[in-house]
Amino acid sequence: MSDYDVRMVVLSTDDLDASIRFYTETLGMPLKFRDGSHFAAIDGGSITIGLATALDHPMPGQVVVGIKAANVDAAAQSVEAGNGGVVKGPYNDAHERRAVAYDNKGNGLVFYSPLPR
Numbered sequence: 678m679s680d681y682d683v684r685m686v687v688l689s690t691d692d693l694d695a696s697i698r699f700y701t702e703t704l705g706m707p708l709k710f711r712d713g714s715h716f717a718a719i720d721g722g723s724i725t726i727g728l729a730t731a732l733d734h735p736m737p738g739q740v741v742v743g744i745k746a747a748n749v750d751a752a753a754q755s756v757e758a759g760n761g762g763v764v765k766g767p768y769n770d771a772h773e774r775r776a777v778a779y780d781n782k783g784n785g786l787v788f789y790s791p792l793p794r
Contacts, residue, residue, distance in 0.1 A: 681752070685718075685743030687727035687787070689734050693717060696728045735777040736764065741785035749774045752788040756780070 690696040693714055700706045700719045709718040709725060715733040719726040731737040746752040749767045753776040757763055766776035773789045780786060 680747035681788075682745040683724065683742060684745050685725040685727050685787075686721075687729055687734060687741040687743060687785075689738050689740075690728050690730060693728060693730055700726060700728070735787050736779075736785040739785040741777075741787055743787045743789065746788040746790050749776050749788045749790050752776060753778060756786070761786075 688696075693711075693716075697708060697711070697717050697719075701708050706726070707720040709720050711717040712733070715730045717728045719728065725743075727743065729735075729737075735741055744752070753763045753767050756776075756778045760781040762779050764777040764779065766778075767774055767788075768776070769792060773791050776788045778786045778788065
């Protein structure tokens with residue numbers, strides 16, 4: 678079993694309400710939750726679709742893959758060793774440990790792990 682589990686794809690939006698309407702009304706996907714006017718999570722089945730404005734997007738304008746990691750710090754070290762790069766972190770936010778990175782071709786990645794309670 679891998680130490681990594683792809684859980685989310687984060688998309689950029691400049692109009693959160695319109696993006697939520699598209700995924701919920703046009704495609705019929707359920708809204709999991711909304712965080713103010715800057716982030717929403719859409720239930721995409723096995724993957725959550727994150728809709729984020731520039732305020733909450735880790736790499737505005739890019740598609741970013743959210744990967745649950747057993748060890749965020751080790752993931753960040755592996756990325757750097759593999760000719761990728763770490764943009765921010767590893768760091769703790771209110772709910773999880775994160776590292777914002779890009780792979781060896783510049784694709785956006787966010788590694789995260791829930792903080793112990």
